[in-house]
Amino acid sequence: MVELGTLASPVALAEGGEDLYIQQDKFPHQFAANVPLAQAKAMAATQRPIKSAALGEAAGAPAWKSIPSWSIYGTADLNIPPAAMAFMSERAKSKKTVVVNGASHVVMASHPHEVSALIDAAAAE
Template structure:
């Protein structure tokens, strides 16, 4: 009798000890979202809400928009703080950042580029946006703001923000986005990228056909070069496709998260 009870206790203990491992194997990856230039983490609100509803832990990583090297180091620190697998998502210039930040990050299982740059070593955001015709960002920029260190901050003119950056977003929302936009240094947009993580980590791409910041042709080129697992092109979508089409963006992120 005592032997039977002991056997049952050992069996129960063994089962209990295996539960965390089984649970961990079924756990969803953490999704880390990195915003781009002229935006902030609130640009992911619609996407984050859908991901959280579906049971994902979501982190909106701060992107300081100062330089690819320092911004990538900041995001890399966030990645190190996450236990378990990560799907790393970048918008616009945030694509340059995640391409660098994921290098050497063993817990990043997938990269998702949302209307984003996916540069190769030595390439710049400015160079990639001008690789094919169609970007009208230059004329939409406001006069640069001189910084104490000799650098320059770039903003989009508020009167041109809606048409340039967020044409498929309601005007009232775009107006508030223009007011709250965060500047990027001209140096960051002209900084040569290091060796990219998309060469070793699977990637997914989504962008709008009506993007006026990064031409659709440039994004098609980068997606094909990265051997994108899946590329979604949304007719009529602007540069902020995650704001205007959060469901489609969230769905692609979840597909990347579920990929084996």
């Protein structure tokens, strides 16, 4: 889970609501601990916000109940606990789950070959 004190002050939106960001100086550790620091800092500076309302919105019908799923996650993700990712992968009946030892939340940046191999395998089915 996102550590307390990691979020920057919310940014008020003109149309109402707020955008949430990770503090740039904390982003490398929180999201991208296993990518080069320069890359993590660039990611921090260009991060896309999440609207605070999105964190409380009800979800629609889960796609994983009707669409085949594949899963990849890292064991060092500080945002979604690996145990939660394992549970979600199993619940979705993931056709293939790849667990990348030591990968952070941005496994797609730190391990692009593993991610692209999984996408290729999914596309081949």
